[in-house]
Amino acid sequence: MQKDTVIIGAGLSGLTVAWKLKQIRNHSILLLEQSERAGGAISSHSEDGYLPEGGPHGFLDNCAESQALLAETGLDQECLKAPLAEFVRYVCMDGKLRLIPQSPGKILAAPLISPLEKLRVAGDLFKKPLQGEPTVSEWVSYRFGKALLPYVDAVFTGTYAGDLERLVIDGVMPGVRKIEKEHGSLIYGLIKKMMAAKKTNTGKKKGLPAMTSFPSGMGRLAERLHENPDNEQEIRYNCPVTSILKDSEQWQVRSNEETFHCRNLVLALPVNNALSLLSPLSTPPQEKVPEARIVNIGLGFGDDTTLPPGFGFLTPEREQRFCLGALFSSNMFPGRAPKGHVMLEALVGGRRHPEHLELDDATLIREAVKDLQQLIDLPSQPTYAHVLWPHTGIPQLEAGYPALLEWRNELMQKEKGLYITGFGWEGIGINDMIKTAFRVSEAIKRGEQDSGEKNAEVKKVYF
Ligand SMILES: Cc1cc2nc3c(=O)[nH]c(=O)nc-3n(C[C@H](O)[C@H](O)[C@H](O)COP(=O)(O)OP(=O)(O)OC[C@H]3O[C@@H](n4cnc5c(N)ncnc54)[C@H](O)[C@@H]3O)c2cc1C
Numbered sequence: 472m473q474k475d476t477v478i479i480g481a482g483l484s485g486l487t488v489a490w491k492l493k494q495i496r497n498h499s500i501l502l503l504e505q506s507e508r509a510g511g512a513i514s515s516h517s518e519d520g521y522l523p524e525g526g527p528h529g530f531l532d533n534c535a536e537s538q539a540l541l542a543e544t545g546l547d548q549e550c551l552k553a554p555l556a557e558f559v560r561y562v563c564m565d566g567k568l569r570l571i572p573q574s575p576g577k578i579l580a581a582p583l584i585s586p587l588e589k590l591r592v593a594g595d596l597f598k599k600p601l602q603g604e605p606t607v608s609e610w611v612s613y614r615f616g617k618a619l620l621p622y623v624d625a626v627f628t629g630t631y632a633g634d635l636e637r638l639v640i641d642g643v644m645p646g647v648r649k650i651e652k653e654h655g656s657l658i659y660g661l662i663k664k665m666m667a668a669k670k671t672n673t674g675k676k677k678g679l680p681a682m683t684s685f686p687s688g689m690g691r692l693a694e695r696l697h698e699n700p701d702n703e704q705e706i707r708y709n710c711p712v713t714s715i716l717k718d719s720e721q722w723q724v725r726s727n728e729e730t731f732h733c734r735n736l737v738l739a740l741p742v743n744n745a746l747s748l749l750s751p752l753s754t755p756p757q758e759k760v761p762e763a764r765i766v767n768i769g770l771g772f773g774d775d776t777t778l779p780p781g782f783g784f785l786t787p788e789r790e791q792r793f794c795l796g797a798l799f800s801s802n803m804f805p806g807r808a809p810k811g812h813v814m815l816e817a818l819v820g821g822r823r824h825p826e827h828l829e830l831d832d833a834t835l836i837r838e839a840v841k842d843l844q845q846l847i848d849l850p851s852q853p854t855y856a857h858v859l860w861p862h863t864g865i866p867q868l869e870a871g872y873p874a875l876l877e878w879r880n881e882l883m884q885k886e887k888g889l890y891i892t893g894f895g896w897e898g899i900g901i902n903d904m905i906k907t908a909f910r911v912s913e914a915i916k917r918g919e920q921d922s923g924e925k926n927a928e929v930k931k932v933y934f
């Protein structure tokens with residue numbers, strides 16, 4: 472079968488590339504998906520009036536490409552928003568939930584660390600860029616002092632379910648690292664950047680962003696993207712791609728049963744799935760990246776339960792708790808629990824506690840409830856409990872990742888018609904995936920190669 476573009480993987484990345492390419496006239500597309508469903512990591516679960524998520528819970532409305540996608544698909548008319556300014560968040564410290572202010576100024580003013588430790592944070596102004604490929608923990612300790620580590624730990628637990636002793640700063644925050652290398656001090660560099668942005672008035676939305684989802688959960692995003700009104704787009708399910716091969720100007724894509732031919736080949740896959748297909752073309756600097764798996768435990772409680780106000784909480788490793796954190800889902804979005812009930816979703820496992828994922832569902836529920844009851848006033852038994860096992864692990868951008876990304880960029884330049892995007896390449900969040908998918912589809916439209924992101928942006932950190 473011959474197509475203009477074959478896309479391997481019908482997760483958010485592949486679906487977004489397909490959505491954008493459908494806008495080119497007479498451009499044939501085929502999506503190949505190994506499982507029986509589209510959406511990949513996205514997986515909303517509706518049961519007994521509860522709506523927990525097995526994958527992403529939402530995304531922030533501060534990414535131009537995601538906003539454009541919502542407008543193009545009409546999903547901007549459906550989406551639900553929970554503004555960060557109206558929903559507080561907590562970090563578990565010394566066995567208690569402590570409220571975290573959202574602006575850097577308020578964080579510094581809050582009594583989270585001692586005055587001496589606050590002075591040490593300003594020490595960043597006098598530090599030279601840290602050489603090599605430091606871990607997040609090494610980098611934060613060097614620039615701002617160790618007092619911030621538990622809070623930074625909470626941030627990377629909430630995003631990567633990762634270990635800040637292993638994630639590398641060049642992998643997870645390339646934009647921040649670039650500023651450090653250009654200006655020496657990160658604080659000074661950020662102030663300069665803010666002043667320049669004020670002058671040019673880039674039109675970016677001011678204030679805190681909002682968390683976005685949909686009445687039927689994040690599954691709606693995948694569902695809308697693979698609706699096929701004009702029949703130009705095809706998706707082949709249960710079709711795992713086993714190998715790819717360059718054959719003069721064409722790509723050959725093989726599954727167990729069929730071979731497909733195309734001019735443009737898009738790998739819209741998590742890093743490790745992509746590496747196994749790409750290795751025969753060029754030896755990568757590492758065979759695999761580590762992954763962190765988390766289970767999400769949806770827990771419903773009846774009548775008299777009141778959750779603390781806000782989004783939820785995260786726990787740094789030093790607290791030694793069973794749950795990595797929990798989302799107060801029924802506070803965030805309407806329709807997550809039946810009337811008169813609340814739902815929270817506990818996160819368990821991650822890079823540091825894969826042993827928790829060896830437990831059976833009943834034990835996971837029991838241990839999670841026991842842990843949460845020490846922090847929140849909850850009845851002894853939930854009225855609803857469901858363990859959602861993830862479809863995929865979260866790629867961990869650890870030692871060697873910057874070299875791997877460099878290798879991918881060189882490969883995309885060398886191999887005409889090859890585009891590599893997806894979970895773990897240039898970030899791990901929904902907004903990262905949509906942004907990269909837009910860039911890839913633009914390159915295909917122009918008949919150019921993609922060279923990877925050139926100007927890594929500074930992403931704001933929210934707990
Ligand atoms: C538990 C969890 C929670 C998350 N929470 C959030 C959150 O709250 N906010 C946020 O912004 N992001 C979150 N994320 C990240 C977000 O889900 C991802 O960024 C995004 O879904 C990745 O989409 P993708 O299409 O790149 O990859 P995937 O969703 O992994 O899709 C890849 C697809 O490729 C298919 N595939 C793999 N190999 C082959 C092959 N050889 N042949 C054919 N098909 C193949 C897979 O079956 C899959 O469908 C979370 C992720 C997880 C796992």
